[in-house]
Amino acid sequence: MTLSKQFFPLLFLFLFIFPLQHATNPKTCSSSFWGSLLNKCERFGVSIRFPFCGHAGFSLHCTNFNKTVIELPMSGTFLVHRINYLKQQISLKDPQGCMVKRLLSFNTSGSPFSPRFNVYYTFLTCRKEVLMPSWYPPIHCLSNSTSSFFATSNLTLANSMLPSCQIVKRVAVPVNVPFEDNGFSTVINVLDLLLEWSSPNCSGCEKHSLRCGFKNKASLEVKCFDDESGHLSASLVLIIALCTIGGFSIFVCIAMSVYHSERFIFHRSAAVATRALPQQPRRVLVTTTGLDQSTIESYKKVKLGESRRLPGTNGIICPICLSEYAKTETLRCIPECDHCFHVECIDVWLKIHGSCPICRKTLMLSTL
Numbered sequence: 001m002t003l004s005k006q007f008f009p010l011l012f013l014f015l016f017i018f019p020l021q022h023a024t025n026p027k028t029c030s031s032s033f034w035g036s037l038l039n040k041c042e043r044f045g046v047s048i049r050f051p052f053c054g055h056a057g058f059s060l061h062c063t064n065f066n067k068t069v070i071e072l073p074m075s076g077t078f079l080v081h082r083i084n085y086l087k088q089q090i091s092l093k094d095p096q097g098c099m100v101k102r103l104l105s106f107n108t109s110g111s112p113f114s115p116r117f118n119v120y121y122t123f124l125t126c127r128k129e130v131l132m133p134s135w136y137p138p139i140h141c142l143s144n145s146t147s148s149f150f151a152t153s154n155l156t157l158a159n160s161m162l163p164s165c166q167i168v169k170r171v172a173v174p175v176n177v178p179f180e181d182n183g184f185s186t187v188i189n190v191l192d193l194l195l196e197w198s199s200p201n202c203s204g205c206e207k208h209s210l211r212c213g214f215k216n217k218a219s220l221e222v223k224c225f226d227d228e229s230g231h232l233s234a235s236l237v238l239i240i241a242l243c244t245i246g247g248f249s250i251f252v253c254i255a256m257s258v259y260h261s262e263r264f265i266f267h268r269s270a271a272v273a274t275r276a277l278p279q280q281p282r283r284v285l286v287t288t289t290g291l292d293q294s295t296i297e298s299y300k301k302v303k304l305g306e307s308r309r310l311p312g313t314n315g316i317i318c319p320i321c322l323s324e325y326a327k328t329e330t331l332r333c334i335p336e337c338d339h340c341f342h343v344e345c346i347d348v349w350l351k352i353h354g355s356c357p358i359c360r361k362t363l364m365l366s367t368l
């Protein structure tokens, strides 16, 4: 009986307190044990560690669709496909699958990233009447009933299409390896953009599988840390994973861990916490971390016009649901940082988290 008294608080700790701690503090670098266990996006492929832990310019966030995304100041939101920590490279995809449209206004300035290789592409529109060989495929997402959109890195070919076609723009495309098309390309529309970052430079630590971090708060110099805690974390993750296999084994495992850790530091405080909390601790804790309706209502709404012009540096895609804003939709902007979102997306978010989903700025209750 005394055993069950000890392990119910512990069960509570596992099921409620730790997930909530993480939910209210999504910035937590997932090199920590709880971070890696609970980071929802990380379970879907992209491994997230320093400097992608809310460090300026590197903050990632996880959408409701379990996708990791990054916002470039001048170019908006992109899906993060892969991060190569050893080469310090990140590959990005367009959430809407129309990369050419994003390339028309792509610019990495203001971000810590820069292209590794650029291939210069020429974008053209040709009226549908212009006879094109059938092996020249247009880019469908930018073509319409009267004109087709083409892309090629072969300038000779692009120039040979004039004057029946019009050059829309010549853009630098940050690709993996330089190449030249012999015809028109549709691959470019589904291509990953490859960018790299030079600072902070952690390749030295990565090479030796060491954890990387800043030397101290003031400097931008990095140093490697021994990753003993990382190995410990990995084994703990394994233990927890085994524990969750089957309802029976979780009880056995937790009972055992209680038995073996009389000095487990959290247990006493958790026991006190459980007694102090009312019947539905989970709901109560969630509501106290978010904003109340009147504070949310006090944030200004912006109705988009025909031009879909957004205030400030906001992109054309809602960072929460990843859909493009439509004409006449209503957005809500957070006054502290001027980041905007669909009203229905941000209202739900703010009720749960008291912070901006992009910059993580903590927001104040107006009634306090």
Ligand SMILES: *[C@@H]1O[C@H](CO)[C@@H](O)[C@H](O)[C@H]1NC(C)=O
Pocket (backbone or CB within 6 Å): 040, 064, 065, 066
């Ligand atoms: C995201 O992942 C969770 C499980 O971790 C799953 O329950 C949920 O359905 C996923 N959401 C989407 C939109 O795939």
Ligand SMILES: *[C@@H]1O[C@H](CO)[C@@H](O)[C@H](O)[C@H]1NC(C)=O
Pocket (backbone or CB within 6 Å): 074, 106, 107, 108, 109
């Ligand atoms: C990107 O933006 C910066 C700053 O606004 C500007 O100086 C630069 O020319 C732009 N680059 C391209 C390729 O448009």
Ligand SMILES: *[C@@H]1O[C@H](CO)[C@@H](O)[C@H](O)[C@H]1NC(C)=O
Pocket (backbone or CB within 6 Å): 125, 143, 144, 145, 146, 147
């Ligand atoms: C089709 O696209 C061309 C070029 O992008 C544009 O000039 C034209 O107005 C569009 N036509 C229709 C019917 O949307």
Ligand SMILES: *[C@@H]1O[C@H](CO)[C@@H](O)[C@H](O)[C@H]1NC(C)=O
Pocket (backbone or CB within 6 Å): 154, 155, 156, 157, 160, 180, 181, 182, 183
């Ligand atoms: C570029 O286009 C021209 C004209 O169509 C063609 O002769 C040339 O071979 C192309 N270049 C490459 C590298 O394919």
Ligand SMILES: *[C@@H]1O[C@H](CO)[C@@H](O)[C@H](O)[C@H]1NC(C)=O
Pocket (backbone or CB within 6 Å): 088, 197, 198, 199, 201, 202, 203, 204
């Ligand atoms: C990072 O530093 C290493 C030496 O430790 C150097 O070889 C490498 O080129 C640097 N990487 C970048 C992207 O600056």
